[in-house]
Amino acid sequence: MSDALKVNSSQEETEEQVFARNCLTPENLSAAMLVSGNLLGTTPVTDVVYELKRQTAAINSGDMTRAEDMLVAQAHSLDTLFAQLASRALRAKHMEGLESYMRLALKAQNQARATLQTLGELKTPKQVAFVKQANIGNQVLVNNGIQEKPARTRKSKKAQNELLEVEHGERLDTRATGAAGGTDPAMATMGPKHRTTQHRG
Template sequence: MSDAPTVKLAIEESEDQINARKYLTPECLSVALLASSNLLGKTPLNEAVDELSRQTAAVNRGDMTRAEDMLVAQAHTLDALFTHLASRALSAKHMGGLESYMRLALKAQNQARATLQTLGELKAPKQIAFVKQANIGNQVQVNNGIQEKPARTRKTKKVQNELLEVEHVERLDTRAKGAAGGAGPAVATLGTKHRTAKLRG
């Protein structure tokens, strides 16, 4: 049985599909917004799209100069906005106006701080350290390394109660006669006539 020839079908895009893909790029969407805000003036839209494409390509290459410049400019703008709103708050004649303007001023100040923080992270990215997991709890430890068998614990010899015996083979006999010790010469064993007739059991 012979192999069937492989047929490759070329998928051709229509003009509408090409335009849709082009118009939905981030560069085109940004230019459309700038044009509707009359910020481009008489600049041709195609030229604006090409400029944004060049800036995007530079970022993809790792050149963050344009992004850093933008963050610095935005931080200055937010700082100016904070100054303006704080001035309006201090000149307000009513407490409600003072609180409203001051709240907006502090929001602008916080955004300026966050913008500068982002700029600092671009200039000096944080180092990420990857470490092995070790969760230690109450007698629980998780090691993701080489698995080792736990060491066998030594069996501790049970301590005998030696209060009632001198050696393990000698038991205390309450009926046995004991010799008088040298430490107390006045104490001696009882004579026969002083002993009780009946031995206690």
Template structure:
């Protein structure tokens, strides 16, 4: 077991557990892909992991210089890809070639736009507005004020959506008929003919 791995052991952790934990970090996984691609020559994987960890630490401390540079480089690469694919599409003698190259060119253009938009949002983040909403029935009330919240209505006051006919004798329609009483003579004559 290497000295580096021994130093990174957590409490009651075996060497194989420490190796599994270290191997599954984003830096190790990315380093494995980068070294396996052979684009970096014979660079040692641990050196790549260490560099990726330094870059991760820089981002965690708020330094986005590397991220901004990476996004700008990717936008340039995608823009170059767009230009090359558009040229191939225009030089194509067949309609299928024209369509497939143009489809790929427009995808590269859209990715370049999205990359630049991400870079712009990193440089100047959007302002987020928190909106309080109260949904009452099918109407929506939006309160955009950022001042202190208003006090709730007291028990003695009626809330806006409280039913009016809660208390005895209180009616919404003042023309409503009163309670039935005694025998209704007009209905009594119909009763004999149409049943009660």
């Protein structure tokens, strides 16, 4: 197969725009990295691109087999890395080496855990619950006419009126002349002639 990739272009695009779009395609970027790192030997870059596009199309159609296999393989690799780093930490002769290797080992272990967690969420997606929220407010009655006083006010006013009654239905006469007190009999009520003729307003 030829190493030249067939790229669809339109009349509105320039040659530079077509080249940029071709280079920024995810499959092309990944293929370029794999080939330049000699990870695939002498495999042509076009074959790598077409294989990556086939896998991408499978995922877009809902087939997550490749993604699940990849996560499982990565989890195994990270677990192996954790074991090797932890082993080196235990064989370290100095505290600095032990701490460095154990720190890297625990990072690998945490990444393995996160990879398996992602795999679990991929296999069994979380159920998203859509809860309808109803805003129920108190009913407010607006009366533009005469406002009726609250019951508590009427009751308290009635209680105050009852305190001014000697007997049921009989109100106290606050204008009546009171008798002299028993403690000081001399302080008797003044007669009409001793009262002042001027009333204070």
